[in-house]
Amino acid sequence: MHDQKTGEPIARVHVTGDAPFSSNLDGTGQSSITIVVNDADEPWTPEQVDAMFASNARMLVRWWGEHGGAHPDDFPMVAHKIESDDYDRDKGTVTVTAIDVNDFADWRLIDGVGADKNSTLTITNRSPAAAVSATYARMMQWNPDWYLPIDLLPDEAGSFSGSWVFWKGVLISDVLKEIKDRTGVEVYLEPYATSTGGVRFTQRVGAPINTGGVHINIDADENPIAGVHYRRDGVNQVTGVEGIGQGSGEDQQRRSSGGTIIIPIRDTRKTFPDMTGDPLQEAVDTYYGAHIDPAVQWDIGSFTIGDGWTPDMCVPGRVFLLEVHGDPRIPDGVHAVRVVAVSGGNGRQLKPEVQ
Incomplete structure (x- = not known):
């Protein structure tokens, strides 16, 4: 568990069950854990549950590594804002549900409640990335209660301009959507470990987002993927x-x-x-x-962590460079497919969604 404002660690919790999670470039990732709170040796109190799993004030972080998490050398697969907890009295368990931290953009106007109706967010001649960063800066600028552990990007000139006025009830998410619609960029908040074992977020902005390639020979004995499907689809193709x-x-x-x-x-x-x-x-x-050509769609059933294949190789924005030779349907060569979503649980097997 981490603090939502600062990203700093609060405590580790021991879970029961699968503890599913997902992470998506479109900001719809979610995760959940179930913990036992009626243990005879270490029972929880209502006050402890309220404090540990405070909705919108705590983050559920899923760590991978040798140090048990909250360590600069471990890897945060996801860092989600806690939304709710559900107590099952018969089982003595609490199930905590968390969602993407970008949900805050749906719950913040471009100024505080009661602001001057003419308060305006204006972005002039900025790059798409700089426009996105200016929007997040606006989302966090007013006072410490607005703060979130999101890094801002360097300012950069470009061709994007826009203006949004408070009296229209514009949300931060409305501004981000317009930037994405007009420029074709994707926007993703990627968690990373800090030197203190906390979590912060890097803004990834790209058309598309690409955080580096991972070469995989799918015919090799030692490769991490299984369940490959290949489909060409013209359902959205247009002239x-x-x-x-x-x-x-x-x-x-x-x-x-x-x-x-x-x-x-x-x-x-x-x-x-x-x-x-x-x-x-x-x-x-x-x-x-984006829709001139038919879409070629790959499906990968699983990515297994181990033997040099690390979890950071299978996160949203990564590109699998799939080497294929002599296949009856897939052309020879190296095919670049990008991870747009990934899901998993407590084990070593991840399920990537690729494009």
Whole structure:
């Protein structure tokens, strides 16, 4: 257990059962643990449970390493904000549920409650990464009660600009979504161990996020993956996109994107209800560019930790460089597939989701 504001460790807890967890680039990761609280030798008190698993004030961190966690040389697989605890009186257990720390962005306006209605967040000519970082800075800037252990990125010039005013009820997550829609970037808060055994978060921003490659010869006897499937899917392939923006009826803002025709015409519409002008065009172009070609989808049943294959090789943003030769369906060569999500439990086997 770690403090949510500082990321510093509070205590280790001993769990029973599988203790499932997941981590996703889209910020929907979650985890849970179950602990026994009616042990005859060391029973818990209601006050201890309340303090240890305080909703929104504690983090559940899943560590991997030789030091039992909360150590700079161990690896935090996930660090999630505790949301709830459920006591089963018959079993004498408490099940704690935690979710991605980015959930705070759904619960913070661009200023504090009761702020001047004209308070405005303005970002001018910044890179997508700098725009994201400015948004997180806004989320934490007001006083210590707003603080979270999120590192900010260096400022960087670019072409992104936007302005959001408080009276419209804009959430931090609304701003992040607009940045992602207009620029095509992904945003992920990646946990890392500090020198004191605490946890902080690095902002990963990319189109797409890529934190380095891991070469795997899938025909080798010593390789960590199993259950490989390969699929080509054209369900979302398009030749053109008509983007529909703010407004109604004939007055609705519209922008289009197209021009690459490699199949019979397959056009579609996409709605961006809050956008107009250049931001709308950026969003339409981004969507079109991502769906010109059919998607090649790999599925990997498992990644097993051990024999030089470490858990940090199978986290969101990592790229598996899969070497294949002589396969009847998969072309020869090295195929790059990116981990976008991973799940697991108490064992050495992880389940990656790749693209």
